[in-house]
Amino acid sequence: MGGAIVIERIEALTDTAAAPQHVAIIMDGNRRWAAANGLPQIEGHRRGMLTLRRIVIAAAKAGIGVLTVYAFSEENWGRSTAEVGALMDIGAAFARREAEAFVREGVRVRTIGRRDRLPIALREALTVLETRTAGGGTMTLNLAVDYGARTELATAVRTLAEDVLAGRLEPDAIDEDAIAARLSTAGLPDPDLLIRTGGELRLSNFLLYQCAYTELWSTPVPWPQFDARAFGSALASYAQRQRRFGK
DSSP states (O other), X not given: OOHHHHHHHHHHHHTSTTOOSEEEEEOOOHHHHHHHTTOOHHHHHHHHHHHHHHHHHHHHHHTOSEEEEEEEEGGGGGSOHHHHXXXXXXXXXXHHHHHHHHHHHTEEEEEEXXXXXXXXXXXXXXXXXXXXXXXXXXXXXEEEEEEOHHHHHHHHHHHHHHHHHTTSXXXXXXSHHHHHTTSTTTTXXXXXXXXXXXXXXXXXXXXXXXXXXXXXXXXXXXXXXXXXXXXXXXXXXXXXXXXXTTO
């Protein structure tokens, strides 16, 4: 199926009232894809970045308002020094290479997660990418880099405690909105749909608070093989679901 036809079908899905405003993706399976194809692990990550570009553009053209992708978790620091270093280099190259395309498509890029532990080259590349795309009004792309949901929640709780101690907030005023306002996704809708590639069935410390009522969709297809057609299948599945939010 041609890419243009796939995008047209995705656009048709997102024209419905059931279309997701915010899609989150756990991009899993890069290393397994590389092993299955007799390639070095790092080649799986490189192919994964090419997939990310295609899905970002497809989502923007389809009218998805927010796309949040899990690019590098806090736990990923436990991988080998060589792999982590290569991931940082690939991330910086991605940020430098894709800025023009994202500006053209109206994609605004934001980074969530810690930045202080990232290499200077990656931090600088992400800052430039965010600055260059700041005017994008088509879609917001959140890159979760050195991100962990439990750390995010601990930071939000600590901020709430500081506000109470300083007299800026009454304890009785701490509610769901107060917590959400102190998360890295403040001001954005919670994810309607979370896609996980690679066949695993877990959240892996990703957007735990925000995904309380998110619809989950998993595919055995590894991230380097995920394409607009698979993305359309996830959206089609979402469109068939009835979201009652416990009511």
